[in-house]
Amino acid sequence: MNWIQESEQYFLPVYRRLPLEVQYGQGVFLYDRQGKAYLDFFSGLGVNALGYQHPxxxxxxxxxxxxxxxxxxxxxxxxxxxxxxxxxxxxxxxxxxxxxxxxxxxxxxxxxxxxxxxxxxxxxxxxxxxxxxxxxxxxxxxxxxxxxxxxxxxxxxxxxxxxxxxxxxxxxxxxxxxxxxxxxxxxxxxxxxxxxxxxxxxxxxxxxxxxxxxxxxxxxxxxxxxxxxxxxxxxxxxxxxxxxxxxxxxxxxxxxxxxxxxxxxxxxxxxxxxxxxxxxxxxxxxxxxxxxxxxKNLLQHVQKTGAYLLNQLRNLQSEFPDRIKTVRGLGLMAAMEMHQDTFPLVLKGLEKGIVLNSTAGNVLRFLPPLIVEASHIDQGVDIIRDILKQL
Ligand SMILES: Cc1ncc(COP(=O)(O)O)c(C=O)c1O
CATH class of the missing domain: 3.40.640.10 (Type I PLP-dependent aspartate aminotransferase-like (Major domain))
Incomplete structure (x- = not known):
């Protein structure tokens, strides 16, 4: 039995758990029990602003x-x-x-x-x-x-x-x-x-x-x-x-x-x-x-990386106009509204090493840690592009 199955014996069934057994986090990455890395664009629902294990x-x-x-x-x-x-x-x-x-x-x-x-x-x-x-x-x-x-x-x-x-x-x-x-x-x-x-x-x-x-x-x-x-x-x-x-x-x-x-x-x-x-x-x-x-002037950093994230998501939108309805956000609080339920995309993301969030049915929500860098955004956007190509 994995952790998720076992937990079902003890907890009230109010959560839809994601199929990821996290061993630990470091910076903007989570690592599962097998050592696989996941880029975290979810930050524990917006909590982990400084990522994991911030000194x-x-x-x-x-x-x-x-x-x-x-x-x-x-x-x-x-x-x-x-x-x-x-x-x-x-x-x-x-x-x-x-x-x-x-x-x-x-x-x-x-x-x-x-x-x-x-x-x-x-x-x-x-x-x-x-x-x-x-x-x-x-x-x-x-x-x-x-x-x-x-x-x-x-x-x-x-x-x-x-x-x-x-x-x-x-x-x-x-x-x-x-x-x-x-x-x-x-x-x-x-x-x-x-x-x-x-x-x-x-x-x-x-x-x-x-x-x-x-x-x-x-x-x-x-x-x-x-x-x-x-x-x-x-x-x-x-x-x-x-x-x-x-x-x-x-x-x-x-x-x-x-x-x-x-x-x-x-x-x-x-x-x-x-x-x-x-x-x-x-x-x-x-x-x-x-x-x-x-x-560390993080507000400025968020303005810069947030604008970059929105820009990269808008580029994705022009590549996949039939999939992505709109892109919107403010700073590092961003979303792609899709023409479909986004939960399956979250599952695909996990397979490919990224943690995303689905909200309001057809919205893919991005809440990366505030310390995210442009290179992480590129990495994340490449994974999402891959997922959209395979749909
Ligand atoms: C805007 C907003 N208000 C209130 C809450 C509730 O906060 P908590 O879950 O800490 O009670 C949330 C949680 O997601 C939220 O996003």
Whole structure:
């Protein structure tokens, strides 16, 4: 029995595992039990921004290991403070709360939105079709995809789903009862769909007209993935609150929600908390990630390699116009929308030594580590070309 077969005896059947038994990772490659290398264009779902076994992350974890792994939020340590300071500065916010995951960051924000809205008779929340904000019941309520929600309704009341990138629908719907608008500036799970400037402009208009909170979900797109530290920084609008996670912890579980100063005291002592959130170990790893991004100018690197990736994918599109419908993305968050289900292509990729991801049915999603080089992109694109030729 291989690991995947054996795991089926123990785990709930909620995942479609890939047929790859990973022994270890190094840089932008994974290695299986037989020693075969796989170029990783998936990064553990956008988590492994610095690839595998990054020396700076490893050293930070080792140093923290020698101090303590966990203290609880009854205490605070320098490493948590340093990460908070740097994260707030890079993201452009005033206060934060650390969580373990993305969905918990969204839950915390929902509590702020609820309490803030309650004081103003605002009980509606706007979210967008094909959004993905997480799987706990609050976050699931604004994850506007039927396949995720249908078995669990009724969910939170007062949630209104609107089409993404549709300024008209937004202008018609937002009113005095709207407490908040949640959005991904580039939808990830929904198929790598960037927001259009007119859509963001409409959000800004209704925000000013109706005193609405804007919440940016930066869980997948943040921490440099799009070539800016936060994806919202590509646009002419700063959200009131943002959620972060995934790459934030350098591979350890860590999330956060960040707020502007005027929202800093909405939640009062005892109204929110977590046992593990902001663990010193995760914060040590996260601080190493942010330091590396800054000191190695990784945002610039992502802009350059991201543009190169998009360009190479567009070249592929002109070679295979009958297979590839569109290519889109921002930085190293890219996609090819195909004329077919992309999961079989992921399986073919594994055979040929590349890890890709299929999302939204017919979208091939690329989330390589931020340290990827042009030569890796060439290698990956050559493999994909091979696969497309053989279809
Ligand atoms: C945009 C976005 N929001 C929220 C989440 C949920 O994060 P987590 O799985 O850490 O709860 C994800 C996870 O894929 C995501 O991509």
């Amino acid at each position: 700076r992350v490893q050293k930070a974890i080792e140093q923290q290991l020698k101090r303590n792994l966990h203290l609880s939020n009854f205490f605070v340590q320098d490493v948590q403070i340093e990460l908070a300071r740097k994260l707030l500065q890079l993201a452009g916010y005033d206060r934060l709360f650390f969580t373990n995951s993305g969905t918990e960051a969204i839950e915390g924000i929902l509590k702020i939105v609820k309490k803030w809205g309650k004081a103003r008779q605002k009980d509606h929340i706007i979210c967008f079709e094909n959004a993905f904000h997480g799987r706990t019941l609050g976050a699931l309520s604004i994850t506007a995809q039927e396949k995720y929600q249908k078995s669990f309704t009724p969910l939170l009341p007062g949630v209104i789903q609107l089409p993404y990138n549709d300024p008209g629908a937004l202008l018609r719907t937002v009113n005095g009862r709207t407490a908040a608008i949640f959005l991904e500036f580039i939808q990830g799970e929904g198929g790598i769909v960037p927001a259009e400037p007119e859509f963001i402009q409409a959000i800004q208009t209704v925000r000013e007209q109706h005193d609405v909170l804007v919440v940016g979900d930066e869980i997948q797109a943040g921490i440099g993935r799009t070539g800016k530290f936060m994806a919202y920084q590509h646009f002419d609008m700063q959200p009131d609150l943002v959620a972060s996670a995934k790459a934030l912890g350098g591979g350890l579980p860590l999330g956060a929600f960040l707020v502007r100063a005027s929202l800093a005291d909405v939640l009062q002592r005892g109204e929110h908390g977590t046992t593990f959130g902001g663990s010193p170990l995760s914060c040590a790893a996260g601080l190493a990630v942010l330091q590396e991004i800054e000191e």
